[in-house]
Amino acid sequence: MELRHLRYFRAVAEELHFGRAAQRLLIAQPPLSQQIRQLEREVGADLLRRTTRSVELTEAGRAFLERTVRILDAVDDAVDQARRIGTGAEGRLVVGCVGSATYSLLPRLVRELRAALPAVDLRVRGEMLAPEQLAALHAKDIDLALMRPPVDDPALTAVSLRRDRLLVALPAGHRCADRDEVSLADLRDEDFISHAGGGRSRMSALLAALCADAGFSPRIRDEVDETSTLVTLVAGGLGVALVPEPTAALEIGGVTYRPLAAKAGATIELLAVYRSADASPLTAKVVDVLRATV
CATH class of the missing domain: 3.40.190.10 (Periplasmic binding protein-like II)
Known part of the structure; x- marks a missing residue:
């Protein structure tokens, strides 16, 4: 039994007419009749009652049609889903x-x-x-x-x-908070709150490199994994931090952000x-x- 047998049977069962079903399936009527006979032999039961005037479903045919519709709809759904996944729509x-x-x-x-x-x-x-x-x-x-x-x-x-500009995160009221931009050299004596070091964070390595260019090594007070924790510690006055500009979207109170003054502008x-x-x-x-x- 193949899916085409089920599709042929469904068309005949819904049309209750071999001629219309053949037109719907775009095949000739005699081969359609032969395929339905073959299906009935394989099922082992008459699915249709044929007379010279009409075609009717037998009780077995009605039960078979109900399952056939579910099977064919499931196959069509599977094909549609595979196609959507294959095209990236799902x-x-x-x-x-x-x-x-x-x-x-x-x-x-x-x-x-x-x-x-x-x-x-x-x-x-x-x-x-x-x-x-x-x-x-x-x-x-x-x-x-x-x-x-x-x-x-x-x-x-x-x-x-994209490239994100670098900002200096300062506690509110910091001596540099009212400047248009802040250089790392101005923060030489400050405690820094840093992203996790030891190669775990790109920002930690960038901070070390930029401070080295400014002629000093940053004094790291705390290292954290989460950016939200870093900004919270700055808000608490425990130090300053170097962060990408999108960090300002956190809008944590008690923190002032100022652009980092750097040659040609520092970005990441x-x-x-x-x-x-x-x-x-x-x-x-x-x-x-x-x-x-x-």
Whole structure:
């Protein structure tokens, strides 16, 4: 028994006329009659009662039609879903996000994706440091990472989304809070609140490099994993911090943000990173939405 037998039977059962069913199926009537006879032999029961004037369903035929409709509809649904997934219109995507972009980009991205791809099951994981994101990509725990450079893994594809200006986060009332911009040299004697060091955070390495260019090594009071915790400690007056501009979207009271004074302006890139071997139409669509969003 093949699906075509079920489709032939359904057409005849719904039309109750071999001629109309043949026209609907775009086949000749004699082969259609032969296929229905073959189906009845395989089922082992008469499914149709034929007279010179009419075609009727037998009791067995009515029961068989009910199951046939469900089977064919399920097959059609499976084909449609596979086609939607194959074109990226449907599927599941897990996005990991670096702390600063979690607050500024992720809310807009979720709204834009729900509008553009409503059938996509989107899951997000925020406040992820770069090494955690890279490990999650390779473990297939996330499908797309929004992170800071560098990405030197040949198994991964990185797409540049934007460059974020660097800000200095100061406690409210700080001596530099009323300046148009702040240089790192002005903060030589300050305690710093830093993102996690030891290669775990791109921002920690960037802070060390920029301070070295300014002629000093930063005095780190606390190292934290979450950007929200970092800003909260600054608000508490425990130190100053270097952060990407989107961090200001947190709007935590007691913190003043000032642009970092640096040669040609200091920025840090935001990347969309995914496994090259697993690139799919859905990933491509989401990256397109990301580019439009940022």
